Amino acid sequence: MTYKVLTVCHLAGFITKEKNVVPFILNSLEAQEAIIGGQATGLAVLANSTVRLAKTIGPVRDFRDQNKELPVASIGIGHTRYALKNLLYAETNSTEKSHPFWDSKKQFVTMHNGTITNYQLFVHELEKKGYSFRSKSSYRNENDEEVVDYCDSEIFSFLLEEALKAGTTIKTAIREICRQFEGQFAFVILHPAYPETIFIANWAQPLFIGTNTESSFFTSFLEGFEPVEQILNRKFAPQKNALITLTPGKAVIETLLPERSPPAYEPEGVAFEALILKALRENHNDLGRIYYYFKTAYNELGLSEEQLTALDKQGFTFSPLIYATLQRLEQQGIIYRKKELVWEGGVSHTPRFRFYLKEG
The missing domain is CATH 3.60.20.10 (Aminohydrolase, N-terminal nucleophile (Ntn) domain)
Structure with a gap:
């Protein structure tokens, strides 16, 4: 990858x-x-x-x-x-x-x-x-x-x-x-x-x-x-x-910048949630990996590569929306989280919330 x-x-x-x-x-x-x-x-x-x-x-x-x-x-x-x-x-x-x-x-x-x-x-x-x-x-x-x-x-x-x-x-x-x-x-x-x-x-x-x-x-x-x-x-x-x-x-x-406005993009809620659940099913279980998954599956949100690049330049980021959706799915009992220690960046014990679908 x-x-x-x-x-x-x-x-x-x-x-x-x-x-x-x-x-x-x-x-x-x-x-x-x-x-x-x-x-x-x-x-x-x-x-x-x-x-x-x-x-x-x-x-x-x-x-x-x-x-x-x-x-x-x-x-x-x-x-x-x-x-x-x-x-x-x-x-x-x-x-x-x-x-x-x-x-x-x-x-x-x-x-x-x-x-x-x-x-x-x-x-x-x-x-x-x-x-x-x-x-x-x-x-x-x-x-x-x-x-x-x-x-x-x-x-x-x-x-x-x-x-x-x-x-x-x-x-x-x-x-x-x-x-x-x-x-x-x-x-x-x-x-x-x-x-x-x-x-x-x-x-x-x-x-x-x-x-x-x-x-x-x-x-x-x-x-x-x-x-x-x-x-x-x-x-x-x-x-x-x-x-x-x-x-x-x-x-x-x-x-900060009176002449500019932050990006106003709002993904469609049903498609956004569905993509998160799909990412979890494919074992993209933490926020960073789900974010990356979104950046490769943007077409499922109705975005073209050019539109995604434009959003990046404008300062839009998916990560807060992904985390808010994960929290909501957790509250609804659809998923659960575990705090795990994982290998990242040469460190064997990096704390990471990983999210998993509940069975049934």
Whole structure:
């Protein structure tokens, strides 16, 4: 099986005046990683006016094992990564490709959920300007050809660095960069120049926010609220195409790209559910593999290859809809899930929810 590019991740972040955010962020990532994540884990916090970053391959439990003494901080962000490519080429799952990513001078960090389909346009221009991609590596494909590999997400840190060096304000810079991208993206920025702020640029990825009078929190999936369930008194899903500024107890939401609208595609419900059930019958049992199955069986949803490519460029992703449908089928008693430890990306114990049809 040849896997096309797909990177889907889970994000979490916490800013507060009253708690150490580290255990809450890690617990949130751990609550989400079995959905589609867990191949690599990263955490960045701002402590004593300096960003501190730690990353490992493997799930949160491996991260904890390898990072026993993490700093105490009141602001931080975390990431758990999934890439379909890692299923076939274990060497593409590395600490260097994990998130968050530094700028070139290791002053600030960014992280990303999604896939930038036109990232190669920016890689070569940035390399010409002297930027060195820490995520750059190579592997041999199924035809024994050497493939030079980058993590598409790293370009955002360098492009933001370029814009800020030129004197552009951070929100203007975020907008100008995102305006150039095709594909799926939610970016998060942690910068020491903004010690009580987390910036989020979300085009159309799953995202939820929670607040109370002293704290603000975000997560990719509702499961990520589990460790802060008793702390936050307000939880909501912000609009798509949003530039979000999180400060303690407050979330300011603005339109990210006023001239553009997120993709409005809605698959027909009966056909969509039928395709998921067909995928399960053919032993595509987890969210990533079902997603890939959809990308090869698009004609059963009435889509042409050209329409599918256009949706990719516009930033549409099937994964949140697939997961919501799996949850509904589970509630209806048609399927059930098991949390299993599987081999992915060179890690033998990656947590993964697998879904199975009930007999009868």
